[in-house]
Amino acid sequence: MPLAMLGTGERAVVRRIGGNPETRNHLADLGFVSDTKLSVVQSQDGNMIVNLKDSRLALTKEMASRIMVDAE
Secondary structure: OEHHHOOOOOEEEEEEEOOOHHHHHHHHHHOOOOOOEEEEEEEEOOEEEEEEOOEEEEEOHHHHOOEEEEEO
């Protein structure tokens, strides 16, 4: 499921990243790679803040919809 579908407080594991190569590389540079665990700090209308590898990152709904995850 897309990361954008998760709500505040939910945890997930990144499974794959969609989009063009530039987008995938950018998200990988931020730490969104397969088997990485994350948690949603805040979610509002699809835009979100996530905890990932001891960092908090803000994502737009568009970017969050390209990150496929499995809920934990």
